Amino acid sequence: MKQFFASTIHKSLTVIALVLASFTAGFAQTTVKGVVTDARTHEAMAYVSVAFAGTSQGMSTDGQGHYSLTTNATDRKQIQVSFVGYRTVLRDIEVGKDQTINIALTEERNNLAEVLIKSGKKKKYTNKNNPAVELIRQVIAHKAQNQVENYNYAEYKQYEKMAFSLSNLSDKFRQRRVFKNYQFLFREQQDSTAIGGKTLLPLYMEEKLSSNYFRKAPYVKKQIIEANKQVKYDENFVDNQGLAAYFNRMYQDINIYDNNVSLLSNQLLSPIANNSPDFYKFFITDTLKDQSPKLIELSFTPRNTNNMLFEGKIYITMDGNYAVQGAFLTVNKNINLNFVRQMEASLSFEKNNDGRYHLSQSNLRIDFGLNKNKGGGIFGERLVTINDFVINTPRPKETYDGPAQVFVSNAEKKDDLYWTASRPVKLDSASAMVYKNIDSLQTIPSFRRTMDIATLVLAGYKNFGPFEVGPINTFYSFNPVEGFRGRLGGRTTTSLSTRYYFETYGAYGAKDQRFKYFLSSTYSLNNKSIYSFPQNYIRASFQHDTKIPGQELQFVQESNFFLSFKRGDNDIWLYNDIFRFDYVHEYLNHFSYAVGFKKWNQSPAGALLFQNLMPNGELNNVGLIHTTELSLQLRYAPHEKFYQGKLYRTPIPDKYPIFTLNYTQGIKGFFGGDYSYSNLVGNISKRFYLSQLGYTDITTEGGYLFGKVPFPLLDIHHANQTYALQLQSYNLMNFQEFVSDHYASIFIDHNFNGYIFNRVPLLKKLKLREVVSFKSLWGGVRDENNPAYDHSLLRFPNAGGGTYSLGSTPYMEGSVGIGNIFKLIRVDLVKRFTYLDHPGAPEWGVRTLVKFDF
Template identity: 60%
Template sequence: MKQLPLISFFIGLFSILNLLLSSDALAQATVVSGTVRDAVTKETLPNVSVFFKDTKIGTQTDVNGNYNISSAEPQSGLSFNSVGYTIASKNIMPSATQQTDVLLVPSSNSLDEVIIVGGKRIKYRNKDNPAVELIRQVIAHKDENRIKSYQTVAYQQYEKMLFSVSNVSEKFKNKKMFRNYQFLFQEQDSTLIGGKNLLPIYIQESLSDKFLSKEPEKSKTVIVAQKQVQFDSRYIDNKGMKTYFDRMYQDIDIYKNNISVISNDFLSPIADGAPAFYKFFITDTLKNQKPQIIELSFTPRNTGDMLFEGKIYVTNDGKYAITGASFGVNKNINLNFVRALKIDLSFEPNAAGKYNLSKSKLLTDFGIGKTKGVGFTGERTVTFKKYQFDAPLPDTVFQGKSTSVLGDAGKKDDLFWKKNRLDTISASELKIYGNIDTLQNLPSFKRTMQIVTLLFAGYQNLGPYEIGPVNTFYSFNNVEGLRLRLGGRTTPELSKRYYFENYAAYGFKDEKWKFFLSATYSINNKSIYEFPQNYIRASFQRDTKIPGQELQFVQEDNFLLSFKRGVNDMLLYNDFYRLDYVKEYENHFSYTLGFKKWSQTPAGGLFYQNDANQFVNRLTTSELSLQLRYAPNEKFYQGKIYRVPITDRYPVFNFKYTAGLKGLLGGEYNYHNIMGSIDKRFYLSQLGYSDVTIEGGYIAGKVPFPLLDIHRANQTYAYQLNSYNLMNFLEFVSDHYASINIDHNFNGFFFNKIPLLKKLKLREVVSFKALYGGLRDENNPALTSSLYRLPDYEDGSKRTYALGNDPYMEGSVGVGNIFKLLRVDLVKRFNYLNHPEVSEWGIRARVKFDF
C-alpha cells in the first residue's frame, strides 16, 4: 500500500482517535490556566509546581509565571508548591475551562525582612545588564568550549526514541475493546504533559561509535547495533518512519547558532545574535560547587517567534562553559500541533577541565488541539560516554560513507543490549517491542489504520495489489468531458523483484479510452522505491496531457485540478513508449538512461498547421536521454511503494540531455535538448527560510513549437510552486531560457508582533519568479518556413508567443498556516499584460501541513 508522509499520517491518526475520544474528552475535560505571583512583591514566579490534587498530573509555570494544565477527567482542586513559599490550594470547577490566578505567601522563615520598593516598573534593557554581559562572554568563548575545539574526538553514543499516544482518558482505556489489553497502557507522569494515560506505540534504539576530526574537518558514524518496533508494512514503512523521526529529532547542539527541532530552526540562546531576540536574567548562583555555577534564565522578546525559553548554567571561572540547560517553548509560539516541548542537556567535565555533553533529552507532545483530545508524545534520549580527545585517528576510520551500519547491527540479541546500553531502560519500555504486535491485532486499531491510510494515501490494499489513487477516479475537462478512471499497482506482497502498474480511463465527451501499462524489474532485488534504486522499466501510455503542465507528486486528472480559469481547451492525445534504466549510488548520485517514442495528436482548440496551411494530425519523435542527479545528504520518507524527498538545507543538482533521432522508429526530427537546475533551501534563522530554484535550457536544432520548451503554466486555482501561476497554457515557448524561482516563508516573523494577528499564528510568504528566454530565427515560424504556425485563439488573436527582451515576471504575497493547513496567495503578473485572456492579479490557494 502507498505510504503517506508521516505528518499527514499522524494528523489523520489524531483526527480519528479524537473522534473516538471526543465524547469523553468534551464531557469531562478540566482545563485551567493562570498566573502565579508573589503575594508581597506581586512579581510573577517561574518554575512553580502546579498539580491537580491527589494526582500526578502537573506542570510548571513559565518564566513569566504563567501556567496551563489540563486533564481528561473531572478535577476539583489545584495545589501550588515552590521553594520558599507556603503550599497553596485552590478549588476549581470540574469539567470546565477556567482561569485561576494565585498569590503565594513566602514561608515564615523568609519573612524576617521585607522591603517594598515603589515606582515604575523598570524597562528591560541590554545596556548595563549583567545577565547580557554574561551571555556575551558565553558567546565569545563558544569556540573554545565546544567539542569541535579538539583536533580529534572519539566517543560512544546510545540513542533511545520512544513515541506514545497520550492524553488517553480512563473511560476510553476501560472500553470493552481494551478490557483484555490493559497491559498496553502506562500511567502518564510528566510535569509538562497533561492527561492520565499513555499508550506506547513505538520505540527504537541504536548504539554507535562516533569519530570527529578538526583539520581536515571530517566525521564518521558507525552504527554498531540498532533495533526498532516493526509495524505492519501495509500501513507504515518502518525504515521510512525511522528516517522521518531522525529528521525531526536531530542532535541538539546548543553551541550552534541555530538548533533544528521538529523540522524548524530555532535560534540558540547562545547564538551570536541572541541578545537581540532574547531577554536574559541572572536567577541564582550555586556557590557550593567548584567552579561556581550561575543560573541564567532567558525568555523570548516576542513569544510567538521560533525561540526557546528556560535556563542555562554557566561556569563562573572565566571559561564560561555550559554545564547544563533546561528549556522549552512558550505556549504562544507560532508552532503547529505542539502542545509541549522540553529539552534537557547535561554536561560533565573531562580531564582537561572542559565540559562535554553527557546526555541530551528532547520531549515533545503533539496534538490537533492545544489541550483537549488525544495527542502524540515523542521522547528522544541520547547518552554520550567513553570520550577520547586528541587521540590519533587513522585515515581509514573516515573512509566510505559518513554513516555506515555494521552488517549484524540489526541482529544483536537481548544479552548484547543489556551489557552495552549506555543508559537505563525501564521494564515497561522493553515491553513495547512485544506489546505492539498485540496492539496491531486489535480490530479497532486495524480499522483506524485502514481509514487513515485510505483518506490520506488514497489507496485500498487488496494484498498483492492495491487500487487507487481515489482522487483520480473522477475528473473532467473541456475535451474529454466527464472522465472516469480506475487502476492500481502491485505491492511487494506479490514480488520484490517485479512490479506492475496499470489504469484505464474513459472520456464521455470524446468517447475515447485511455490506459497505462508498466512493468519494472528490480536489478538489486530491492524495492524499486528503496534507496539506492537500480531497476529497468518498460511502459506504454495512451492518454491526454496539457502542453507544458508538469505536476510533481500529483496526477493531472486529480479531481481538484479539474477546475481551471480562462480558456483551457488545448489538449494532446499522446502515445508514449518508454524504456528506462535507473541507477542510484550510496553517495546520492544517480543517472537515468531512457528511450522514448512519442506520438502526439492535438485536440480541442490546439491545431498543428504547417506553413502550407495544412493541418498535421500526428507528430512522432524518437528520443534517447541521459539524466544525472546529485543530492548530497538527501533523505527520504521511503515507503514500500512510495518515496518522497525530505527538503533540507543541501542543494540538489539536475542535468538532462535529450537527443531526437530522425528516422528511428518513425522519428521526424533531429535535435539536442540540454537542461540543468539547482534547488536549494536557505535557512535564515528568525527570518524563516527560502526555497530557491535556478534553471536553464537550450535546444539545438530546427524543430516545430511542440518540441520547444513549453514553459510551465498553471490555469488552476491551486498555487503551484514550480509553475507560473498567472501564465496561460502554451503562452510562451523558447529554444533557450534561464529562470529563477524564490519562495520565502517568514514563519510568522512579522505577524507574531501584531497583537491581533499573533493569536492566529499566521505566517507570511512571498515569492518571485522570473523567466528569460526566446527563439532563434531558425525556430521562429514568423521568420522561417517549414515550421508549424504558433497557435491562435478561435477569434484569430495570438495565443502563443516567444519571450521578448524583457523576462516574464510574477510575484506573490501570501498568508500561510490558515487553520494550520492552508496557504492563500495574492499573485501579480508584472508584464506581458497586453496578451489576450491574461490576468494581472489572481488569488491561489495551496494545502500544506507544517509544524
C-alpha cells in the same frame, strides 16, 4: 591517699577513652552509593551531580546512573543530588557507615514566561551595565573553544532512543470498546503532571548505537551505526524508512552553541547566539557554589513571547571556560509553533581531560495536540547519551573515508541480549515491550482493517493483499476534450513479490469516446521494494493517454478530480503514445542517475492544431509527431530526507541543496524518430534559514536546446490554470503560453514565520504567517526554431490565448500571502507584471495551498 590515686586513675582512663573514641571516630569512613533514576520514566540518569551538601566533594553518575561517595570527615550529614531541569534533592546520611541510597528525581516545571525582580522602584530591563548580559557575552566570546569542532580529532560512542506515543489519554478513552483488544499496549500510568499526561499508548520506538568520528581538517563527521532497532509496520501501509527520516528531521540534535537550533523543521535562536542579547532578557537567578567548578544559573526569556525563541535556564562554569555545563530549554505557550502543547529539552555536559566540556546527554520531549489545553495528542521523546569521549587521537585514514553515515552489515540483526548489555540507559517495562506489542498489534484483524481504511483515505489505495486498487481521486474527472473521464487502475504490492511490480489503469472519455490505458512492469535489482531507498530497478512501460503540453506534475496526477476545475480556456491537449524503458540507480550518499529510452508519438487534441505553411502558401495539417529519445539524469541531494508515499516521495525540507542535470538526445531515423536534437537542463534548489526572519526557498533553472525542432519539442514552461497555488509553476501563466529553446528562471518563496504578525496585537493570537514570492523567466526562441522565420516548422497555436516566445522582457509574477490559516491553509494574492497584453492573460488571482507545517 588511696582514694586520691583511684580518682586520678579513673579520670585518666576517662580522658584516654574519650581521646581514643575521638581518634577512632575521626577515622571512621562514610560511604554512600546508589542509583539515580527519573521518577516518571524510572530510567537511569547519567551525569547527575551528586555531592556532600555544602562541599565541593562530589561526582557525576555514570552511564547507568550509579554513584559512590566516600569521606572520612564527620561533618558530612547530607548528600545533594541535582540535574538541570529536575528538582534538587537533599538526603540525610549516617556518618561512619556504608549505605545505599537510591534517588528518584522529579522534573522541575518552571514557567519562565516572566521573571520578577523586586526593588524599591521597578527598573526597566536594559542590556547596559547588566551583569547577566555581561556573563552571556563572555559565553558567546568563548563559544569557539567550547565546541567539538575546536579539536583536531574527536570520537565517542552514542546511544539514541526515539519514542512516540498517543498522549494525555483519559480513562474513558482507554475503556472504549474499540480498545478492548488493545489494553496490553497502554503504558503504566505516570505522574499526571508529567509532559504527555497521565496515560500513554506507545506506538513507535527506534534505537541506535553508534561510533562517531570527527576530523577537523579536512572536515569529516562520520557515524558508524553498529546496532539499529525500529518498530516496523506493514510496508503495504507505512514507509518505515521514511517514518524514521521524518521523526529524525523533527527531532534533530540540539547544539546550543549554534546560532540557530533546528526544531520541527523550524529554527529557533539559541540563547547563546551571537545576537541573543537583542532578542532575550537574561537574569542571574542562582550561584551554585557547592559544584566544582562553581556554576552560575542564568535564566532567560524572550523579549517577544510569540517569536521563535526559547526560554529556560543555562548553567555557566566559572572556571575561565565560560562553558555551558547544563541547560533546560522550553518554549513559551504563545510561540508560533503549530500543535505544540509543551516542549522541554535538557542538556548535560561533561568535562574533558583538557578541562573543556562536551555534550554528554540530551533529552528532547514534545507533546503535540490539536487542542492546546485538553484532549489526546502525541508525545515524542528523543534521548541521546554520549560516552567514551576521546580527543585528539587520530584514526587511520580509512576510518574517515566513505559516506557520512554507515550501517554495519548486521546492525539490524542484533538480538535482545545484545541490546540489554549495550544500552547505557535501561528501558522501562512499557518501552521494553513496545517492539513485541506492535508486532502483536498488527496481527489483530480489527487493527489491519483500520490501517486499510486509513490507507484508502490518505493514500487513495484499497489493499487486496497482492494487489491494490487506486488512486481513488482519479476514478472520476472531467476536461473539455474528454468530457467525463472514468478511470480504474491499480498495482501489485510486496505481498506478491519484492522484485516484480506491475501497474496498470484503463480510462474512457465520454466526449471523445476513446479508451486510454497504461501498463508498466518493474524489476528491482537489489531485492528491495522499489518504494524504498536506495532504488535500483529497471522499468518498461507503455501509455496511451491525453496530456496537457508542458505539464509534468510532481505530486499529483493530471486526472485528479480536484484539478478538473481550471480558469480560462483549457482545450489545448495532446494524445500520446509513449513507450519508455528506464534504469534508475540510487546510492546511499543520495547521488543517483537514471538512463532512459523513450519513443513518443504525439498528435493534437481539442483546439490544438499541428500546422505548417506549404510553399504555395496553404496550411498543411500534420497529424503526428514521431520522436525517439535517449536521456540521462544526474541528481545529487546530500542528506536528503523524504517520506515514500504510495504515489510520490514527499520531501522533508532541509538546508541542503539539490542538484539536478538532465540531458536528452533526440535521434532521427532511430525507431522512426523524425528529429535530431539535444536538450540540456540544470536545476538547483535550496532552502535558506534566516533565523528570526524565517526561511527562503530558492530554485534556479536553466536550459538550452540544440537543433531544429517543432514547438511541441521546445521547452514548454510550466503554467498553472487551476485555483490551487503551485510553488514550482507560474500561477498566472496560461497553458502553453510560452516556449523557449534557451531560458533561465528563478523562483523565490519566503516565509516570515509570523515575524511581522507577531508584533501586531490583534493578529499575533491567530498565529498567522506572512509569505511573499517572486518568479521570473528569461528566454527566447532562436530564428531556426521560430516558425515566423522558417515556415516549414509547425506554427505556434493561436488557441487558448496563443503561444509566444519570450522577448527582451522577462515574464514576472509575484505574490503576497497569509499562511497558517487554521494551521493548514495558505492564501496568496498573485500579480502578473509582464505580457499583460496577451489574450486571456490575468493580471490578478487568488490561489490557495493546503500545507501541513509545524
